[in-house]
Amino acid sequence: MTSTATASLATDLGAYRTSLRAYLNNGDALDRWRGKHHGSTEDRIAEHAALMAHLYQDGWNRYGWPAEAGGHGGDERHRGVLYDELSAAGLPVPDPQLMLETLGPAVVRFAPDLAARYLPEYLRGANWWGQGFSEPEAGSDLAGLRCRARREGEHYVLSGQKLWTSHGATASRFVCLVRTGTPESRHRGLSMIMVDAAAPGVSVRPIALASGYRELAEVFFDDVVVPADRLVGEEGQGWAVAMYLLQWERAMYAWQSAAVALRRFRELLGQVAGKPLPDGAATRIGECYGDIVALRARSVRTVRRLAAGETVGPEASVDKVLLATAETSLHDLARDLLGTDFVLGAGADTGDWRADWWFSRSATILGGSAEVQRTILADHVLGLPKEPRA
Amino acid sequence: MTSTTMDTATAELLTGSLRELFAGSAGRAVGPALAALGWAEVVAEDPAGATTLLFTEHGRALASSPALDAVLLAELDRVLPAGNGTRAVLYPYPDDGDQPSTVDGPVRGLLLAGLESVDEVVVPVRANGAVALLVADPAGCPAEPVAGFDAGSGWLMVSGWQPAGEPVPAAQPWERAVAAGRRALAAEIAGVCQAALDLAVAHTSARVQYGRPIASFQAVRHRLAEGHVAISDIASMLDAAWATAGSANGGAWAAAMTKLRAGRAQAEVMRHGVQVLGAMGLTSESEMHRHVTRAGALDALLGGHRLLSETTGRALLAGAPADPVVEV
Ligand SMILES: Cc1cc2nc3c(=O)[nH]c(=O)nc-3n(C[C@H](O)[C@H](O)[C@H](O)COP(=O)(O)OP(=O)(O)OC[C@H]3O[C@@H](n4cnc5c(N)ncnc54)[C@H](O)[C@@H]3O)c2cc1C
Numbered sequence: 001m002t003s004t005a006t007a008s009l010a011t012d013l014g015a016y017r018t019s020l021r022a023y024l025n026n027g028d029a030l031d032r033w034r035g036k037h038h039g040s041t042e043d044r045i046a047e048h049a050a051l052m053a054h055l056y057q058d059g060w061n062r063y064g065w066p067a068e069a070g071g072h073g074g075d076e077r078h079r080g081v082l083y084d085e086l087s088a089a090g091l092p093v094p095d096p097q098l099m100l101e102t103l104g105p106a107v108v109r110f111a112p113d114l115a116a117r118y119l120p121e122y123l124r125g126a127n128w129w130g131q132g133f134s135e136p137e138a139g140s141d142l143a144g145l146r147c148r149a150r151r152e153g154e155h156y157v158l159s160g161q162k163l164w165t166s167h168g169a170t171a172s173r174f175v176c177l178v179r180t181g182t183p184e185s186r187h188r189g190l191s192m193i194m195v196d197a198a199a200p201g202v203s204v205r206p207i208a209l210a211s212g213y214r215e216l217a218e219v220f221f222d223d224v225v226v227p228a229d230r231l232v233g234e235e236g237q238g239w240a241v242a243m244y245l246l247q248w249e250r251a252m253y254a255w256q257s258a259a260v261a262l263r264r265f266r267e268l269l270g271q272v273a274g275k276p277l278p279d280g281a282a283t284r285i286g287e288c289y290g291d292i293v294a295l296r297a298r299s300v301r302t303v304r305r306l307a308a309g310e311t312v313g314p315e316a317s318v319d320k321v322l323l324a325t326a327e328t329s330l331h332d333l334a335r336d337l338l339g340t341d342f343v344l345g346a347g348a349d350t351g352d353w354r355a356d357w358w359f360s361r362s363a364t365i366l367g368g369s370a371e372v373q374r375t376i377l378a379d380h381v382l383g384l385p386k387e388p389r390a
Numbered sequence: 391m392t393s394t395t396m397d398t399a400t401a402e403l404l405t406g407s408l409r410e411l412f413a414g415s416a417g418r419a420v421g422p423a424l425a426a427l428g429w430a431e432v433v434a435e436d437p438a439g440a441t442t443l444l445f446t447e448h449g450r451a452l453a454s455s456p457a458l459d460a461v462l463l464a465e466l467d468r469v470l471p472a473g474n475g476t477r478a479v480l481y482p483y484p485d486d487g488d489q490p491s492t493v494d495g496p497v498r499g500l501l502l503a504g505l506e507s508v509d510e511v512v513v514p515v516r517a518n519g520a521v522a523l524l525v526a527d528p529a530g531c532p533a534e535p536v537a538g539f540d541a542g543s544g545w546l547m548v549s550g551w552q553p554a555g556e557p558v559p560a561a562q563p564w565e566r567a568v569a570a571g572r573r574a575l576a577a578e579i580a581g582v583c584q585a586a587l588d589l590a591v592a593h594t595s596a597r598v599q600y601g602r603p604i605a606s607f608q609a610v611r612h613r614l615a616e617g618h619v620a621i622s623d624i625a626s627m628l629d630a631a632w633a634t635a636g637s638a639n640g641g642a643w644a645a646a647m648t649k650l651r652a653g654r655a656q657a658e659v660m661r662h663g664v665q666v667l668g669a670m671g672l673t674s675e676s677e678m679h680r681h682v683t684r685a686g687a688l689d690a691l692l693g694g695h696r697l698l699s700e701t702t703g704r705a706l707l708a709g710a711p712a713d714p715v716v717e718v
Contacts, residue, residue, distance in 0.1 A: 013718070080718035088714070255718075266712050273707075283696065286703030289712060290650050296716040297626040303718060318622045321615075371608075377618055378611035385595055385606040 010063060010073035017081045020060055024089035030054070034090050037348040041213045045128075045170050048094035052125030055082075061097070062123055069108050070120025075307040076252065080300070083256045087263040093256050096128035099167055101252035103129050103175045106245035107194070110233035114194055118173065132162035132176035132195075132219060133242070140372050142177070143187040143239070147221065149178040151235070154228050156180075156193060158201075158221040164366075168217025169206040172197050177238050190238030194230045195221070211355040249367050250316040251302040254323040257363075258295045261330050264356070265292060268330075271349055272337045281337060288333045291326040298322050314380035317373040324370055327363035331356060394439030394632075404432065404443055412451035417503045417544060418476070420455035438632040441570075442577045449581025452684050454544035456502035458691075461574045465567035465640070466512055469560050470525060475509030478502075478528070480548060482514065487693035487701065488568040490514035490521060493557055498549040500691070501533055505546075514564055517557050521564040526553030540683035566640030571692050573631050573645050576652035579688050580624040583659040586681035587617045590663045593670070604666070613662035620655035627651045630716045644715050646698055653695025656685035 009016040024030060033051045038044035055061040064078035065071025079101070083093045100122055108115040121127055138145035147160030162168075162176060174195045181189015197204065201224035206214040233241040265288065302319050305312055334353045335342045341350050342357075364370035378384045396404075407427055415423045424444075433440040441461065448457055459479045467473060480499040482490045491497035493515040505511070505528040513524040531553070533546040591614060594605035604610050627648040634641030660682045664671035671678050689695060706712060 017717075077718045084714070084718065262712060262714060269706060269712065277707075282703030282707060283700045284703065285706055286650070286699035286701070287654075289702060289706060290647055290654070290699065293630070293647050293715045294623050294627060294651050296714065297630040298623060300716045300718055301626050301629065315622075317615075318619050321619045322623065371612065374612040374615035375608070377615035378605075382591055382611075382614055382618055384591065384611050384614065385603040387606055387608055387611070388602065 006059065006072050010078070013074075013077050013081065016063060016074070016078055017085065020081065020085050021089070023058065023060065024085055024091065030089070030091060033092060036092075037352055041215050042170060045095045045167060048092060049096055049125035049128065051092070052094045052096060052123065055094075056124045061094075065104070065119065065123065066108060066115075068112060069104075069115040070123050076303050077307045079252065080255050080303045083259040087259040090263065093260055094125070095167065096122070096125065098253065098256065099129055099131055099171075101256065102131055102245060102249045105248045106192070106241055107175065107232055109244065110192070110237075110241050111194070111231070114230065114232065118194075127172035128167060128170070129173045129175055129194075130165040130168045130171035130197075130217070130219070132165055132174040134164045135161060136163050140369055142242075143190070145177060145179060145190070146183065147176065147178045149180050149191060149193060149226070151180070151228070156226045156228060156230075158193075158195060158224040158226055160221055162219040162221075164207070165217045165219050166215060166366075168204055168219055169214055174202075174219060175232060177242055180235050180238075187239040189236065190242070191235045192232040192238045192241040193226055194232060195224060195226050199224050199226065201225070209355075209358050211358040213355055213359075215359065246367075247306060247312045247316060250320050251299065251306055251312055253367065254295060254319040255299040255303050257323055257327060258292060258299055261292050261295070261326055264334075265289065265330055267349075268334050268337065268353075277337060278339065284333055284336065288326075288329045291322075291329040295319075295322045295326040314376045317368070317376045317381070320368065320373045321370065321377075324363040324373075327360045331360035394442065395436045396439035396443075401439065401443060404440075405447060408444060408447040409451065412447060412453040416454050418456060418507050420453070420457055421460065421476075424457070438628075438635070441574055442628055442632075445574045445577035446581035446584070449578035449583075449684075449688070450585045452542065452582065452585070452680055454503075454542055458502060458571060458574055458578075461570050462567040463512065465563050465570055466523060466560065469558055469563050470512065470523060473510065476507055477510045477512055477525075478505060478508045480511055480513045481691060483549075484690035484694060485697075487697050488564075490516055493517040493522065493524075496550045496552050498547075498551070500536070501546040501548060503544055503546070505531060505533060511553070513553050513555070514560070515557060517559075520559065520561040522557035523560045523564070524553050524555035524557055526555050538687070540680075540687040542680060542684065543687050545687070562639065565642050568692055569631075569635070569640035569642045569645035572649035573628060573635070575688055575691055576624055576628055576631070576648045579652040579656050579685055580621055580628075582681050582685045582688065583617070583621050583624070583656055586659055586663045586678060586685070587614065587621060589676075589678060589681070590614060590617070590666050593676075594666050597668075610666050613666055617659040617662050620658045624648070624652045624655050633716075643713055646693070646702065647715060649693060650695050650698040650702065653689040653698065656689055657695070660685055 059072060061082055062072040063074040067073055086093055133142060135145045135147060149156040149158045176193055176195055177190055178193055179189055180191040201222040203220045205218045207216040207218055208214045298319055302312055335357055411423050462479050463477055478501055483498045508528050511526045511528050513526050514521050515524055532551055533548050536545040536547050594610055595603050597604050631641055631644040631648040634644045663678055667676060667678055670676045
């Protein structure tokens with residue numbers, strides 16, 4: 001594509017959508033990624049990375065990212081269109097795009113040099129990152145984290161542990177929230193830093209979900225030496241960076257999930273067509289579709305706000321609650337419509353639904369649990385009297 | 391696109407005027423009061439913003455008026471002979487959703503206010519499977535005040551009526567009118583819900599048990615937060631519904647989904663609202679019950695959420711595309 005054509009797609013969202021749609025539906029070049037079943041997380045993520053490479057080569061997943069970071073310009077809406085059109089064309093949203101949405105914007109904003117160096121290869125599917133926030137003793141209460149980084153000249157030395165790192169077993173880098181202040185400094189003494197998975201002293205242990213898929217990992221740091229220029233933001237600014245990052249983690253994740261949910265909903269209807277369905281199935285189907293549409297309607301507002309450069313505050317918890325509702329509703333619907341097949345069936349489609357069902361349980365846990373979201377709304381949106389602190 | 395073009399200052403000004411208006415007038419007097427406010431121009435300028443504002447305030451005030459008639463008539467009048475004075479709309483009986491009675495039998499339905507000052511009743515009927523309209527003389531219309539869940543609705547039930555008149559084919563205008571009506575009703579339900587949530591927030595923040603306001607107990611806080619999510623959901627669905635309102639069928643699909651979500655939202659908000667008020671929530675001492683019953687009545691009108699879920703699900707099973715409804 002010529003650079004003028006690229007520039008015009010970056011400013012004309014409608015034209016981007018139309019051209020992308022034509023590209024995705026043209027011929028069979030992308031069939032390799034349609035209707036696929038993968039036996040392991042590792043296979044799936046590798047295939048998805050290959051899809052990113054393909055999209056990158058033709059430029060399509062570069063819109064929405066700045067030129068300095070390997071992108072073609074444009075904003076969050078371009079990324080939103082990409083996920084939507086992939087889903088409408090029966091294609092997966094590549095797994096690594098998920099953490100790219102979470103980590104990319106903060107790195108672009110707070111560490112433009114790192115973004116220039118490493119984001120292009122991410123967009124190319126050559127490697128991807130993991131998010132190292134949670135720890136054994138820091139789940140919902142993230143500010144209690146203990147993984148330490150101590151400054152030594154031009155380096156930091158990391159020691160400690162991260163837990164529940166998505167894509168952790170295959171990621172090349174980890175963007176970690178670490179303690180640079182005193183153990184009692186809570187959210188004031190934190191910093192964000194990018195660590196290579198290949199650095200001496202890093203070890204990774206995959207963790208399988210109950211489905212058998214190794215979606216998560218535990219990452220250990222044993223005196224890992226990290227150049228100080230790998231900081232994302234200033235030392236001590238980690239909490240602010242994390243809060244900035246959270247806007248995309250809540251908003252873009254919701255939009256991505258809604259796009260994928262609509263594709264899976266369509267596939268489910270196709271799979272149960274003509275089969276006997278339990279009582280009340282039509283009502284359940286209508287309600288679930290409503291849950292997905294409602295998530296889209298809310299999420300699109302937030303995506304547009306981010307694109308307009310607005311700060312999305314605690315009200316993003318509404319998106320997160322609707323996301324969890326839709327995810328839970330869709331996968332419980334699949335489970336109930338598939339019935340005995342869900343429990344005993346050997347087919348690949350059913351196997352995928354079982355794995356997805358397990359994963360869908362995370363919608364009320366990850367990135368701030370269902371309870372934490374409600375508490376944020378109660379505190380910061382409704383302004384209710386606070387819960388007494390323990 | 392967000393369909394409203396109204397800025398915050400204008401919206402605040404109009405909100406104030408509407409609150410005064412609903413405090414002072416009800417029933418068929420609301421029409422002339424809105425006309426005196428120049429409401430038609432506000433609607434012409436910004437249909438989405440004006441309609442949403444009007445019906446949200448109508449709901450918040452628990453107002454009782456046939457304001458919704460004007461919304462449907464804006465679509466129906468296009469195919470009807472020029473009006474002769476004030477028109478009222480006969481709404482399908484709630485169990486029938488948006489499906490009116492058949493033309494060859496007695497009709498039943500709902501009126502939103504008495505017929506004293508009404509010159510013509512617009513009666514939708516089904517003739518050969520498609521909707522047509524009769525313009526009927528209100529004289530002899532057997533309308534009885536509704537004595538149901540919501541004592542304050544001011545609605546009337548009509549049954550066993552044989553209105554005379556020549557049916558005017560109106561399949562598409564009716565579809566458009568229903569869509570417009572559903573958008574207005576969703577906004578009205580949002581208003582009722584917001585008022586109920588405000589009441590619940592105020593009550594639980596003031597009421598002390600175990601030495602602290604009950605709104606500091608997590609179980610209570612989370613119920614209120616869920617209420618807020620449900621109300622926010624209606625607002626964003628309304629954006630989506632208005633974005634397609636200009637299409638040939640009036641954005642029927644998105645409007646139905648919006649009404650469905652509003653219906654579910656009111657069930658949720660009212661369940662929590664009643665619970666957090668304790669015994670007070672189920673008495674006539676508190677205003678909460680008026681919100682519960684009004685929201686229930688509005689949910690039923692033009693298709694309740696259960697009915698809409700079922701018809702949507704059936705349509706999807708029969709091969710209707712799972713429309714994305716919203717694009718970036
Ligand atoms: C699939 C998946 C992927 C993930 N990916 C990542 C990742 O890439 N990077 C990363 O850093 N982390 C990741 N996480 C971790 C996730 O962020 C944490 O699981 C989450 O923050 C909750 O922490 P926890 O699991 O320790 O649960 P806990 O904090 O122990 O919570 C357990 C239960 O207690 C409830 N609870 C806790 N505190 C309160 C409270 N104050 N009020 C009411 N209820 C409360 C919670 O709601 C929950 O139901 C992932 C998790 C999952 C499931």
